[in-house]
Every structure is written in structure tokens, then in C-alpha cells.
Amino acid sequence: MRVLITGGAGFIGSHLVDRMIRDGHSVTILDDLSTGTRDNVEIHETNPEFRAVYDTILAVDAVDELVREADVVFHLAAAVGVKYIIENPLHSMRVNVRGTENVLEAADRHRTKVVLFSTSEIYGKSPTLPFREDADRLLGPTTIHRWAYSTAKAVDEILGLAYHEERDLPVVIVRCFNTCGPRQRGRYGMVIPRFVDQAIRNEPLTVYGDGTQTRCFGSVFDVVEGVTALLDCHEAEGEIFNVGSNEEVSILQLARRIRELTGSRSEIELVPYAEAYEPGFEDMMRRVPDLRKIHEFVRYEPSRKLDDILFSVIEHRRASA
Ligand code: UDP
Secondary structure (H helix, E strand, O other): OEEEEEOOOOHHHHHHHHHHHHOOOEEEEEOOOOOOOHHHHHHHOOOOOEEEEOOOOOOHHHHHHHHHHOOEEEEOOOOOOHHHHHHOHHHHHHHHHHHHHHHHHHHHHHOOEEEEEEEHHHHEOOOOOOEOOOOOOEOOOOOOHHHHHHHHHHHHHHHHHHHHHHHOOOEEEEEEOOEEOOOOOOOOOOHHHHHHHHHHOOOOEEEEOOOOOEEEOEEHHHHHHHHHHHHOOHHHOOOEEEEOOOOEEEHHHHHHHHHHHHOOOOOEEEEOHHHHOOOOOOOOOOOOEOOHHHHHHHOOOOOOOHHHHHHHHHHHHHHHO
């Protein structure tokens, strides 16, 4: 197949590139290198089955042309990372709403299948756990950037569903929970590479809030496997799937574990949310996916444990330090 991966130089996107190339597909990426890097796809640069276009998904004509040439589009290009979206609110909204619209409109014109990447931020701060795909969402005010991001991604999903329903466009939606692994960087907020970098430098590990908030960190390799399986599943079209892991850990436990595995002398420092992000910032105290649906459709089962993920990130961050 001819596969287009928007955001293909990003963290998850580049792992998907590896997988698609390995499966014998020809791959084009479209990436503006805002949070992605060329290093992530460097190994493919001499492969004739790989092509990189460094442009924005806001470029309507470029998007149209690339979608026309593809059999399937994995749409990952987005403004991501809690820190990034707080620092770039306008750009984030434009890319996350208009960019997705561009991709879906082009896909509709050329009848191209779309796998749309969404996020567990969709559920907001809902207290009803684990999060099921059809659950209610609970968001705070529009003045808080995190909820604006959640809203933008919800608009993407709604557009994707509408194209499926009204135009019969094959669209599959995946909601990634906290995904981690090699190539992820801490610059835009993501906690694991941040802690690992801090631990390697023996600097304080900055735990936000009191550290009792929990997350489930899934391996990027599991996520790529799940998404690849969904691509081949006709029944998945028009459906939304959680993907990730349900191994829950508190952020304080995570900091301690990273300190242990790196043999670091770092202290753990508690930083108030308002200082770390913005006044009025709200975190979700727990976030756990219900993974029954994706298991039912494609037998998805997260197979990498948190320690495996941490080892792989530590190795990668040490190599790039
Ligand atoms: N976090 C932290 N220290 C950091 C970065 C993040 O304690 O340096 C916390 C953050 O407040 C959240 C969790 O780690 O509770 C996961 O943050 P991340 O930004 O990786 O993903 P989120 O789940 O918030 O989208």
C-alpha cells in the first residue's frame, strides 16, 4: 500500500513509519517539524520506498496532493504535549481543528481511508473509571488551555464520524492514552522522558502537585501494533478505540522508580500545578483506559510492562545525552 503518515517525524508517527516500511508498504510523511525531528526518520532517508515532505497540514494543496496519492492516511500531525499547547494556544487550535479538516476533506475527495489519532484528553477529568469509549466527558472552562485542546480533538473525532456516516468515508479513530518509548522527548511536557533526563543529570525530579495522580503508560510498540491491526479490520471503520495500557502508577511512584533504575542521586521536588503550568490548571487525578473494545475487535493486549518502557527510554535518553 501507499501510506501517508502526517506527523510521521514525530514520536508515535516515526514508529509507525518503521512498522509500515517493515511490512513492505511505501511511506510518505508530511511533517512541519514543530515537535518532530528528522533524526526520527533518518534511517529511512536512503530507502526509495520512503519520502519525507516537510510542510504543514495547513497547506491545503500539499495535503490534497499527498492524500490523492495514498491508499491510507494515518493522521497524527497535531499540536501535542500539555506544555506545548499552553505555550502555543492559537497555533494549537488552528492545527488541531483546521489541519484535521484539511486531511478529512482531501480524503473525502479522493476516497482515502483515514486512521485518525485522538487522545485520552477527550475524557477530561471525568471521575468514572475506567474510561469507556462511549462514556460521558467532563471538561473545565474554555479559558484553560488543556480543555481547549480536549475540545479541538473532540471536534476532530466528530468530523471523522460525520464523514463516515454521511459520506461513507472509511475512518477509524484511536484514542491514545499516555504513550511512551524511545524518541519521546520531555521538552513539550511528557513526564517520563523529563524525569529520565532529570535523573541522568542528577537534577531534582519535578513532580507536579502532590504526585498522587496516576497514569497508565503504554508502550509505543504496543500502540503501533494495535493501530496496525485496526487498519486491517473492516468492522473498525466508523468506530472509536482506546489504545494503551491499564497498568496504573502514581507519578510519585514513577519518579522513585526512574530514580532507582537510573541509579540517580536526584531529589524529588514537589512543584505546584499553577507554577508548573498556568493558574487554574487542573489535572486529572486518575486516568485508566477500558481496553475491552479494541481487544474484542482485534485481540489487542498491551504486552510491555512499565519497567520495559522505562528501560527503553533510559537507554535512548542516555544515548542522546
Ligand atoms: N508531570 C510531572 N512532572 C513533569 C511533567 C509532568 O509531575 O515534569 C505530571 C503531570 O502533571 C501529569 C503526569 O505527570 O500528572 C503526566 O503528564 P504528561 O504531561 O506526561 O501527560 P498527561 O497525562 O498530563 O497528558
